[in-house]
Amino acid sequence: MSTRDIVFVALFAALTAALGLFPPVTLPVVGVPITAQSMGVMLAGAIAGATRGGAALALFVLLVCAGLPLMAGGRGGLGIVMGPGGGFVLTWPVAAFVIGFLYERNVRTLTAWKEALILVLGGVVLTYAVGIPWIAAVARVDLVKAAIGSAWFLPGDAVKVVLVVLIARTVRRAYPTLQAR
Amino acid sequence: MIPYVPGESPVHRCPPGRKILALVAAGTVLFALPRLDLALAAALLALAATGWLYRVAGIPGRLMLAQLRPLAWILAVLVLVQLALDGWQAGLLVTARLSALVLLAGLVTLTTRSSDLIEALQRGLVWAKPLGANPAKVGLAIALTLRFIPVLAAIAAEVREAQRARGLEGSLVALTVPVVVRMLKMSDDIAAAIDARSYDPDRG
Numbered sequence: 181m182s183t184r185d186i187v188f189v190a191l192f193a194a195l196t197a198a199l200g201l202f203p204p205v206t207l208p209v210v211g212v213p214i215t216a217q218s219m220g221v222m223l224a225g226a227i228a229g230a231t232r233g234g235a236a237l238a239l240f241v242l243l244v245c246a247g248l249p250l251m252a253g254g255r256g257g258l259g260i261v262m263g264p265g266g267g268f269v270l271t272w273p274v275a276a277f278v279i280g281f282l283y284e285r286n287v288r289t290l291t292a293w294k295e296a297l298i299l300v301l302g303g304v305v306l307t308y309a310v311g312i313p314w315i316a317a318v319a320r321v322d323l324v325k326a327a328i329g330s331a332w333f334l335p336g337d338a339v340k341v342v343l344v345v346l347i348a349r350t351v352r353r354a355y356p357t358l359q360a361r
Numbered sequence: 362m363i364p365y366v367p368g369e370s371p372v373h374r375c376p377p378g379r380k381i382l383a384l385v386a387a388g389t390v391l392f393a394l395p396r397l398d399l400a401l402a403a404a405l406l407a408l409a410a411t412g413w414l415y416r417v418a419g420i421p422g423r424l425m426l427a428q429l430r431p432l433a434w435i436l437a438v439l440v441l442v443q444l445a446l447d448g449w450q451a452g453l454l455v456t457a458r459l460s461a462l463v464l465l466a467g468l469v470t471l472t473t474r475s476s477d478l479i480e481a482l483q484r485g486l487v488w489a490k491p492l493g494a495n496p497a498k499v500g501l502a503i504a505l506t507l508r509f510i511p512v513l514a515a516i517a518a519e520v521r522e523a524q525r526a527r528g529l530e531g532s533l534v535a536l537t538v539p540v541v542v543r544m545l546k547m548s549d550d551i552a553a554a555i556d557a558r559s560y561d562p563d564r565g
Contacts, residue, residue, distance in 0.1 A: 191545070194505075198513040243503065262466055320451060321443075343537075350538045351542055
């Protein structure tokens with residue numbers, strides 16, 4: 181990693197932390213809050229790319245585990261990872277990497293729909309695939325109930341995907357950062 | 362923010378790396394036990410042991426309860442669900458296990474300075490060197506991240522004011538795009554400034 185890459189990694193870790201300044205809404209039954217921070221995951225992948233985006237979220241998760249209050253609502257510490265939302269948080273680095281990888285693969289042929297599809301795959305499908313079984317294990321509810329409880333995230337996720345597509349397209353025109361893979 | 366409570370107890374003096382390992386071990390054991398009665402006994406034992414450790418560390422009970430407050434009504438809902446579906450033992454297990462782990466994690470945070478924890482993480486990353494992670498680079502990234510958070514907040518406030526003057530204060534896109542573009546430009550300047558000072562993490 182060059183110095184510029186390190187600065188980018190720090191930038192997107194900080195951006196994800198700053199998105200936590202929006203107050204979270206905690207979901208009943210599954211006990212996981214809806215936050216703007218999953219937008220940080222999508223933005224990191226879509227703007228910084230696979231390696232830097234993945235590293236940014238890995239750094240963010242590391243700092244949260246170290247006890248810094250970077251999660252929405254000023255929470256932090258290992259309790260977050262041990263709690264019901266831990267599966268989502270721990271998948272974020274992988275999700276950012278996957279989003280970045282698919283963006284870099286398709287950087288010349290990106291349409292708004294294609295971007296939305298990539299973001300849904302990495303930011304929604306992948307994180308839910310880990311997050312829902314994690315809730316089921318930690319809270320000892322069965323998978324179906326955990327999945328139904330998590331469905332409350334979907335409207336928020338749809339809004340986030342649309343916002344990130346709009347933001348990433350505009351930023352890319354103003355300041356291209358991705359390289360084709 | 363979870364405050365650091367200074368002290369000289371054995372819990373405070375235990376090296377941060379060891380505390381984290383103990384926490385991970387506790388989490389693994391509590392979730393790995395297959396039988397309900399065994400798991401319940403272990404969870405209650407862990408809860409009692411955690412309470413004892415709080416006393417050893419000299420943390421007031423008020424702060425201990427504060428660790429559980431964000432979890433309180435999640436726990437309440439979980440207990441109701443478990444009671445309705447699986448009986449009281451399962452409800453007790455979920456409550457005891459989750460409270461024990463969150464309290465234990467809170468204890469690590471309460472008795473360890475953030476700087477010591479970050480230093481321990483950085484030292485802990487030495488083994489990852491062959492995998493391509495350079496602890497000095499991770500250290501630089503951590504320092505930059507902590508510095509960037511207030512900078513981002515300041516830039517966001519500035520952009521919000523500028524967009525309000527244009528009547529765009531309701532638009533999230535009009536707020537986020539200029540913030541991100543300005544941050545990207547700033548990163549390039551910062552990287553150039555670091556390079557101009559001949560920073561070379563490979564040589565330490």
